[in-house]
Amino acid sequence: MTRYDLALIGFGGVNRALAELIAERGDTLEAELGFGLRVVAITDLRAGSLVCTDGGAIDLAPLLAVAPGELDFSGLAGGSPDPRNEWVIREAPADIVAEATFTNPADGEPALSHVRWAIEAGKHVCTTNKGPVALHGRALQELARRHGVCFEFEGTVMSGTPVLRTARRMFGGLAVHGFEGVMNGTSNYVLGRVESGLSFADAVAEAQALGYAEADPTADIEGHDVQLKVMILANEVLGADLRRADVPCTGLSALTADDVRRAAAEGLRWKLVGSAARRPDGTVEARVAPVALPAEHPLAGVCGPVNAVAFHTDLLGAVTVAGPGAGRVETAYALLSDVLAVHERTANLAGAELLQEAGRG
Numbered sequence: 001m002t003r004y005d006l007a008l009i010g011f012g013g014v015n016r017a018l019a020e021l022i023a024e025r026g027d028t029l030e031a032e033l034g035f036g037l038r039v040v041a042i043t044d045l046r047a048g049s050l051v052c053t054d055g056g057a058i059d060l061a062p063l064l065a066v067a068p069g070e071l072d073f074s075g076l077a078g079g080s081p082d083p084r085n086e087w088v089i090r091e092a093p094a095d096i097v098a099e100a101t102f103t104n105p106a107d108g109e110p111a112l113s114h115v116r117w118a119i120e121a122g123k124h125v126c127t128t129n130k131g132p133v134a135l136h137g138r139a140l141q142e143l144a145r146r147h148g149v150c151f152e153f154e155g156t157v158m159s160g161t162p163v164l165r166t167a168r169r170m171f172g173g174l175a176v177h178g179f180e181g182v183m184n185g186t187s188n189y190v191l192g193r194v195e196s197g198l199s200f201a202d203a204v205a206e207a208q209a210l211g212y213a214e215a216d217p218t219a220d221i222e223g224h225d226v227q228l229k230v231m232i233l234a235n236e237v238l239g240a241d242l243r244r245a246d247v248p249c250t251g252l253s254a255l256t257a258d259d260v261r262r263a264a265a266e267g268l269r270w271k272l273v274g275s276a277a278r279r280p281d282g283t284v285e286a287r288v289a290p291v292a293l294p295a296e297h298p299l300a301g302v303c304g305p306v307n308a309v310a311f312h313t314d315l316l317g318a319v320t321v322a323g324p325g326a327g328r329v330e331t332a333y334a335l336l337s338d339v340l341a342v343h344e345r346t347a348n349l350a351g352a353e354l355l356q357e358a359g360r361g
């Protein structure tokens with residue numbers, strides 16, 4: 001039976017939820033998916049690092065029993081108080097690196113280096129981190145191609161909802177002219193709670209407690225998180241090469257709670273909308289801004305942490321993908337779906353090599 005050994009870089013909401021999935025459902029997943037999963041290394045800014053170098057795997061249950069803020073790897077065998085990210089990523093006996101540290105919208109670091117080190121070390125990378133993908137996605141895809149490894153990032157847009165794979169795999173023969181969507185769970189949740197009477201600050205605190213928000217929720221509220229997602233989606237689906245400066249961005253601080261409630265009384269609903277469209281000359285224009293949508297607009301009914309993207313196509317008109325846009329477990333599922341993509345790709349390559357060998361023999 002095939003088995004993949006994972007190194008988890010960042011042990012916050014998402015990678016902890018992935019560890020829980022492996023600890024609680026590993027056997028069922030193995031029977032269903034045809035491969036086993038083990039965690040052989042973990043690093044975290046606060047907890048340090050923990051690495052198994054003896055051919056075994058980390059016993060996850062005792063780690064998961066400790067509250068996130070209290071975890072300390074330093075006293076454990078193979079543990080250190082220091083994350084030692086570069087050493088762990090390059091040297092730990094992992095097949096796949098699951099990168100889920102903080103998203104940095106300015107330059108993507110340190111996650112960008114984490115991804116580079118892993119690829120250079122010949123390890124597949126699955127990440128939910130939007131920084132490296134939005135800012136350096138092309139270069140990283142090329143680096144992965146040269147090193148013969150996979151670089152998967154489904155969770156960077158709409159968490160576990162397979163919007164990137166749907167667009168890449170299911171739209172063959174369609175011309176996609178553009179898209180518009182609600183692509184941030186926190187801001188959408190906050191707008192709904194403010195509409196029901198909460199203050200912006202209290203609604204943000206709720207979204208943080210529910211695990212939807214970024215470490216610094218300013219990125220959610222001011223639209224920078226959506227800006228990165230628009231870049232990822234436009235670069236992947238429209239073949240664009242957008243930089244942050246190409247995507248003008250206005251956030252929710254342009255609105256007051258009164259604006260939100262008054263609009264609701266008038267049958268309108270404010271949404272933070274990210275969009276991109278191909279211009280007649282082939283270039284792509286994109287933006288992020290709050291928009292007051294009429295109740296009958298398809299995105300007006302997308303509420304709470306649910307997100308949706310409507311793709312504008314030639315033969316089908318609008319095709320909308322909707323589902324969870326944030327959440328720890330939902331995003332851990334995205335990493336699992338990335339591992340599945342790695343498995344399918346490696347199985348296909350192994351099959352092609354066998355066929356080639358059969359042809360030679």
Ligand SMILES: NC(=O)c1ccc[n+]([C@@H]2O[C@H](COP(=O)([O-])OP(=O)(O)OC[C@H]3O[C@@H](n4cnc5c(N)ncnc54)[C@H](O)[C@@H]3O)[C@@H](O)[C@H]2O)c1
Pocket residue numbers: 009010011012013014015043044045046083085100101102103110128129130155156159211212213214215325326327328331
């Ligand atoms: N939570 C969601 O709903 C969601 C959805 C999609 C994408 N994401 C992205 O996934 C990533 C992780 O999200 P999360 O909710 O788990 O965040 P989190 O804040 O709960 O966890 C991040 C963890 O990374 C650790 N960390 C930060 N910098 C590090 C470093 N240099 N080395 C080692 N560890 C480091 C932190 O200590 C923390 O434990 C973020 O980039 C986020 O944008 C999150």
Ligand SMILES: N[C@@H](CCO)C(=O)O
Pocket residue numbers: 156157158159183184185186187212213214220225325326327
């Ligand atoms: N903070 C992000 C996580 C998902 O990328 C959101 O609320 O949508």
